[in-house]
Amino acid sequence: xxxxxxxxxxxxxxxxQERGLSHVKVGLHDxxxxxxxxxxxxxxxxxxxxxxxxxxxVVLGWDSNDQLYDNVTYTGWHTAYxxxxxxxxxxxxxxxxxxxxxxFFLCEFGDKxxxxxxxxxxxxxxxxARRLGFEVRxxxxxxxxxxxxxxxxIRDKGYRxxxxxxxxxxxxxxxxxxxxxxxxxxxxxxxERMDFGLEGLHTETGAGxxxxxxxxxxxxxxADKAALFKTFIKVLAQRRDWLVTFMAKWSKxxxxxxxxxxxxxxxxxxxxxPVFHDAAAAHRMSPTMRQFVAGQQALMPELLAMIAPTxxxxxxxIPGFWAPTSATWGVENRTTALRVIPGSAKSTRVEYRVAAAxxxxxxxxxxxxxxxxxxxxxxxxxxxxxxxxxYALSHPAERDLPRTLMEAAGxxxxxxxxxxxxxxxxxxxxxxxxxWEEREFRKHISDWELDRYFEII
Numbered sequence: 001x002x003x004x005x006x007x008x009x010x011x012x013x014x015x016x017q018e019r020g021l022s023h024v025k026v027g028l029h030d031x032x033x034x035x036x037x038x039x040x041x042x043x044x045x046x047x048x049x050x051x052x053x054x055x056x057x058v059v060l061g062w063d064s065n066d067q068l069y070d071n072v073t074y075t076g077w078h079t080a081y082x083x084x085x086x087x088x089x090x091x092x093x094x095x096x097x098x099x100x101x102x103x104f105f106l107c108e109f110g111d112k113x114x115x116x117x118x119x120x121x122x123x124x125x126x127x128x129a130r131r132l133g134f135e136v137r138x139x140x141x142x143x144x145x146x147x148x149x150x151x152x153x154i155r156d157k158g159y160r161x162x163x164x165x166x167x168x169x170x171x172x173x174x175x176x177x178x179x180x181x182x183x184x185x186x187x188x189x190x191x192e193r194m195d196f197g198l199e200g201l202h203t204e205t206g207a208g209x210x211x212x213x214x215x216x217x218x219x220x221x222x223a224d225k226a227a228l229f230k231t232f233i234k235v236l237a238q239r240r241d242w243l244v245t246f247m248a249k250w251s252k253x254x255x256x257x258x259x260x261x262x263x264x265x266x267x268x269x270x271x272x273x274p275v276f277h278d279a280a281a282a283h284r285m286s287p288t289m290r291q292f293v294a295g296q297q298a299l300m301p302e303l304l305a306m307i308a309p310t311x312x313x314x315x316x317x318i319p320g321f322w323a324p325t326s327a328t329w330g331v332e333n334r335t336t337a338l339r340v341i342p343g344s345a346k347s348t349r350v351e352y353r354v355a356a357a358x359x360x361x362x363x364x365x366x367x368x369x370x371x372x373x374x375x376x377x378x379x380x381x382x383x384x385x386x387x388x389x390x391y392a393l394s395h396p397a398e399r400d401l402p403r404t405l406m407e408a409a410g411x412x413x414x415x416x417x418x419x420x421x422x423x424x425x426x427x428x429x430x431x432x433x434x435x436w437e438e439r440e441f442r443k444h445i446s447d448w449e450l451d452r453y454f455e456i457i
Contacts, residue, residue, distance in 0.1 A: 001014060001015040001018055003015060003093040003094055003095050003103060003195075004093070004094075004195050006090055006091060006093035007090065007091050008090055008091075009049040009050065009088075009090050011090060011093075012049055012088070012090040012093060012105070013046055013049065015093065015103065016042055016045065016046075016103065019101055019103070021042060021101070021102070021103065022041065022042060023039040023040060023041055023042065023045075024039065024040050024042065024045045024102075024103050024104075024105065025037060025038075025039050025040075025096065025099075025102060025103065025104045025105070026038060026039075026040055026045070026048075026088060026104070026105045026106075026107050027104070027105075027106065027107065028055065028059070028086060028106065028107040028108055028109065028117075028119070029118050029119065029227050029360065029362065030059045030060065030062075030064075030118075031060060031116070031118065031360070031429075031430065031433050032063065032064040032309065032360060033118065033227060033230070033359070033360030033361060033362070033363070034064055035227065035228075035231045036059045037107075040053075045088070048086075048087070048088050049088055049090065052085050052086060052087040052088075052110060053085075053086055053087075053088075054083025054084065054085065054086070055083060055084055055085075055086040055107070055109070056081060056082075056083055056084075057074070057075045057079075057081060057082060057083065057084035057109075057113060058075065058081045060074060060075055060084070060109070060113060060116050060117075060429075061074065061075035061076055061081065063433070063436065063437060063440065065440075067440065069432065069433060069436050070436070071432045071435065071436055072429050072432045072433065072436075073428070073429075074112070074113075074116060074425070074429055084109050084110075084111070084112075084113035085109070085110040085111050085113065086107045086108065086109050086110060086113075087107060087108060087110055088105050088106075088107050089105060089106045089107060089108060090105070092104075092105055092106035092224060093105055094194045094195060094228070095193050095194060096194075097189070097190050097193045097194065098190075098232075098235055098236070098239060106119075106224060106228075108120055112425075115423055115425040115426055116425060116426055116429050116430070118360050118362035118363050118366075119220075119223070119224075119362050121362065121363060121366050121422055121423075121426055122219070122220060122223055122362040122363070122365055122366040123220060124366075124422070124423070125365075125366045125369050125370045125373070125421065125422070126219045126220055126369070128370070128373055128421070129219075129265070129268075129369060129373055130268055132373060132376065132377070133267060133268050134265045134266065134267065134268055134275065134373075135218065135219070135265070135266045135267070135268045135272060136218065136219035136263065136264075136265060136266075136369050137216055137217070137218060137219070137222075137263075137264050137265075137266055138216065138217070138219060138222045138261055138262055138263045138264070138365060138368075138369075139199065139213060139214055139215060139216040139217070139222060139261075139262045140213075140214045140222060140223075140225075140226035140229075140259065140260070140261055140262075140361060141211060141212070141213045141214070141258065141259070141260040141261075141262070142211065142212050142214075142226070142229065142230070142246065142257070142258075142259050142357050143204050143209060143210070143211045143255075143256075143257040143258050143259075143357055144209065144210060144212070144233070144244050144245060144246050144257055144357060145164060145206070145207075145208050145209045145210075145244070145245050145247075145250060145254075145257065146164065146165045146208045146209070146210060146237060146242055146243070146244050147162050147163060147164055147165065147208060147242060147243045147244075147245070148163045148164070148165050148241075148242055149162055149163060149242070149243045150238070150241050150242075150243060151238065151243065154243060164207035164208025164209075165180065165183075165208045165242065166179075166180070166203075166207060166208050167207050167208075168207055169205045169206060169207075170203055170205070171202075171203055171204055171205035171206075172202050172203060173202075173203040176203045177201075177202065177203065183240075184201065186236055186240075187201065187212075187233065187236065188201065190232060190233070190236050191212075191214075191229065194228060194232060195225065196214055196224075196225035196226070196228055196229045197214070197215050198212050198213060198214060198215065199213045199214065199215045199216075200212070200213040201213070204255070205255065206254040206255055207254065209254070209255075209257070212229070212233075214226060214229060216262070219365065219369065222361075222365070223361045223362045223365050226361035227360075227361045227362065230246055230357075230361070245257075246259070246357035246358055247312055247357075247358055248308070248310065248312050248313045248315065248316040248356040248357060248358045249312055249313075249315035249316040250312075252315075256315070256316030256323055256356060257316070257356060257357035257358070258316075258323065258353065258355070258356060258357060259355045259356050259357040259358070259359050259361075259364065260351050260352060260353050260355060261351070261352040261355055261364060261365060261368050262341075262349050262350070262351050262352075263349060263350055263351075263352060263365075263368055263369060263372070264276050264348065264349040264350070265288065265289075265292065265372075273345075274345050274346055274348065275288045275289070276288065276289035276292070276348045276349065276350075277289075277342075277343075277344070277345040277346075277348040279345075283331045283340060283342050283385070284342040284343075284348055285340060285342065285348075288376060289340075289348070289350070290381060290382055291372075291375045291376045291378075291379055291380055291381070292350065292372035292373070292375050292376055293329050293338055293340060293350055293372070293375070293382045294375040294380035294381050294382035294383075295371045295372045295373065295374040295375020295376065295377075295378070295380055296329075296338055296350070296352065296368060296371045296372050296375065297327045297328070297329055297337070297338060297375075297382050297399070298327075298371070298374070298375065298380055299367075299370075299371035299374055299375075299415070299417055299418075300327035300337060300354060300371065300399075300401065301327055301398070301399070301400065301401055301402060301411060302411045302412060302414075302415035302417060302418055303367040303370075303371055303412060303415070303418060304354070304401055304402050304408040304411065304412075305402075305405065305408035305409050305411070305412045305430070305431065305434045306359075306360075306363045306364060306366065306367040306412065306430070307352075307354055307355045307356075307359055307363075307364050307367050307368075308354070308355075308356060308358075308359065308405070308408065309358065309359055309360060309363070309405075309434065309437075310358050310405065310437060311404075311405050311437060311438055311441040312358065313356050313358055313359075313405065314402075314403060314404055314405060316356050317354075317401060317403075319391040323353075323354070323356070324336060324337035324353055324354050324390070324401070325391065325400075325401060326390065326395045326399045326400055326401060327354075327395075327399040327400075327401060328386045328390050328395055328399060329350075329382055329385055329386065330385045330386040330387065330390065331385050333385070333386060333387070333388075333390065334353070335386070335388075335389050335390040335391055336353070336385075336386050336390045337352075337353055337354040337401075338350055338351070338352060338353065338354075339351040339353055340385065350372075352364075352368040354401070355368070363430075366421075366422065370421040370422065371417075371421075373421075374417055374420075374421065404438065405434055405437060405438045405441075406434075406435060406438040408434065409431045409432075409434035409435045409438070410431075412427060412430070412431045412434070413427060413428070413431040415427070
């Protein structure tokens with residue numbers, strides 16, 4: 001049985017039995033988008049298919065470095081970190097090319113934990129879209145750097161003088177992808193076999209940096225694919241003693257890593273059709289698309305913590321490095337936060353360019369879609385598009401994006417729209433997790449501070 005033909009719990013049992021597996025790998029994504037999981041014995045797995053299983057709720061109560069939040073109410077020492085109910089998602093079944101014959105299944109939290117679960121948060125937004133009569137289609141693009149380093153060597157070097165797999169600026173290089181043809185083939189094959197296939201793959205402008213565009217999928221499937229892509233491309237690299245990073249801005253000398261999202265809405269139902277395209281309208285944008293873009297623009301400053309979730313995210317949002325600094329929109333304009341791409345009825349879409357590669361795909365998509373739906377519900381208008389270089393123009397103050405993670409967390413917590421879209425429980429918990437992240441950062445002394453102040457000041 002083909003793993004991607006698994007649709008039900010019975011199908012999941014069948015494929016596991018056909019393969020004679022003793023254990024199955026399962027995993028779910030935490031607040032930061034890190035895949036956390038384990039191997040389950042087949043008896044436990046079959047039981048979980050029927051009634052779910054317990055997964056320690058600490059994964060909703062710690063950061064990407066496994067440090068425990070001290071400012072959240074859902075879980076902590078005060079609750080003693082119990083198990084939260086989780087369920088296996090049968091139709092997420094994937095081949096594990098690096099573990100021949102092995103299978104992987106995504107899971108998601110249930111009950112109260114579902115209010116905080118990134119996948120659950122996106123599902124609520126997509127249900128909102130369905131109630132409005134829409135389905136979401138989207139595709140993620142990721143830029144990432146590849147180093148001829150290992151997890152141990154980067155630590156031994158103190159993250160300094162790292163060696164990319166190739167030197168210099170060389171975007172869209174046929175030379176590079178031919179010299180490293182085996183690596184490219186491994187990536188393409190892995191992505192196809194694990195059902196997060198790529199529409200395009202090329203070198204970006206920078207040393208060892210690549211860009212991968214995942215094929216368009218329905219909303220939840222697209223986020224699943226993006227989240228799995230980020231983990232298993234790292235797995236593939238580390239198995240050949242290389243290392244991949246999706247850090248938003250790892251060096252001041254190179255551009256940052258974008259995680260752009262292409263989004264369109266389609267009419268829900270059997271006779272599904274795109275709703276963004278209007279051949280007779282300006283820029284071929286239907287009224288629905290204008291309202292969607294207006295909502296994304298209006299809420300971007302309030303939702304930025306979901307899109308730029310780390311302290312490092314804000315190193316990328318600087319003028320001149322292909323990352324926006326204001327909530328702006330334009331038509332085929334890569335200097336704006338939102339790039340409208342007018343094409344055929346099926347290809348007309350908006351590119352959410354403010355997102356970085358370090359964002360949790362579930363939460364970034366929830367923010368991008370939720371804001372757009374807010375614009376439709378409130379019949380917002382985006383105004384005129386930016387023409388020319390957005391960095392060189394003045395924009396209304398209300399379009400300014402937060403400059404720090406702490407500011408972004410505060411904007412999210414105060415946002416009535418965010419609470420309506422994602423729920424009070426999610427907003428309180430997630431904003432607290434971002435405040436924690438910045439507090440952790442402020443405990444540390446940077447090399448820049450030591451170089452600048454230690455002797456001279």
